[in-house]
Amino acid sequence: MALIDGWTLSRVGDATLVVECEQRIDPDLNACILQVAHAVRQRVRPGVLDVVESYCAVTVHFDPLKTDTTAVALDLEVEVAHAQVVVDESQSFGRRLTVPVCYGGRHGPDLEAMAAFAACSEAEVIARHSGEVYRVYMLGFLPGFPYMGVVPPKLAMPRRLTPRLNVPIGSVGVAGQQTGVYPLTAPGGWQLIGRTPLLPFDLRRSDPFLFRGADMVQFEPVGPERFDELAVD
């Protein structure tokens, strides 16, 4: 089963190589991408600084003076070819995480707007958002920020026109078909519908990153009292 149909390998700037597959958000394609990225990362090459997976691309950042770019390009080609015929199931299934979320009120200032957007009640927005199991396709934007999908079409509200200057840590947001959790208090434009007391990024933990690519995440609605209890722990 060839999951990667078309792909291109190109150099971006003088210090990056990219394999790009079809431009679509698809769990099977993304599983192949994660497999390629993982395999290329394992082939530690001198000069390679970072291997970054995203929805449908793998990017290798390298030092142009210390890297055999032909070898790295070949690594990418070989691993993509491999992923076209062999999908390692152990790679394509992430962990299952349940993330408690207090929806609406002060924790989700855009819940009301989203209910208006979806022409339904706030309770229905909560039921629909927490009724899905989301795949973590990639991390980016901020340390530990998960790009998850796919949000039900009815809730796929675009980003705010004017980003907020201070989105509180743990805020759960929606941007089109994507949903995510803010790992830090930072500026951001996603529609905020709730907040989790969990910390997506915490340097005090042995693994600071709560989410990893391929994780399957379900949000569990909790009340404000439960949020406060969990936030204290």
Next chain:
Amino acid sequence: MSVRVLRPGLFTTIQDSGRWGYQHVGVPVAGSMDTVSHRLANAIVGNEASAATLEITLVGPELQCDRPTLFAVTGAEFNVRLDGAAVAANTSYLARAGQVIRFGRRWSGVRGYLAVEGGFDVPSVLGSRSTHVVSRMGGVKGRALRTGDSIDVAMSTGRAVVEGTRRTSIFQMPTNGIRVRAIVGPHAEIFGPVRLRAFERTRYRVAPESDRMGYRLKGERFSLSDDLNVISSAVPIGSVQIPPDGLPIVLMADHQTTGGYPRIATVISADLPLVGQLKASDWIEFELCSPSEAVRALIRQERALMTANG
């Protein structure tokens, strides 16, 4: 051994060669904006290229050493004094215990680098000492220096370095603008030849909102259709991205790891340090070049760094 901050300057942070290896979990690289001046400062005091230095922005600090400390200043040209005496750029000096290094007027460039023998010894976070202010990571508590901070200095690795070691600058600091080289793409087909020519012909100005995340440019706006859909992927430093308002942003050291805006070109590695020396209202022009030209320019720069003994 430590250095005490009597006055912090406008925006002084600890930077090294960056927090590589964690972009796949969303951690920005950070690191010095002018990597060449950062490395030169370290070389003059006998440090490894990756040792942590102070990156000084527009207005410099006032620092007191509690022990004899060998230091050097590179990058943007400031009027620097050690107590009363003038401190020349690109030269090692020995500050005696209690002496004060004072940054005064700036002449050219934006970012100065101060290296001390041994390097600044703040805790390493995910393999780097670089400050990333947005994620409050690295440096001194993840923020710019404040009055009263005391920064430890690591023991010297033992390479014998003497006062008065002098090296020549690798490039001239921009005074009001520069022309930089860039490689076209990755989304050249979105822009087409007409817009690419316009990109090469336009003299842009640096907007005041520019910072370590990116240089926002003013000039002719790109008109792109609204339904452009680029699925988010990893973006390298130097990317010239075009957000919906049509005005280019050059991504710099603190940039987000991923992005979804179309990118017209990528500034070559050898010219990025120069971009890091631009200030608001300076001009910038782009000249497209080939990847091999970019690598040749980087090799020339590396050779200059290796042989810059004066």
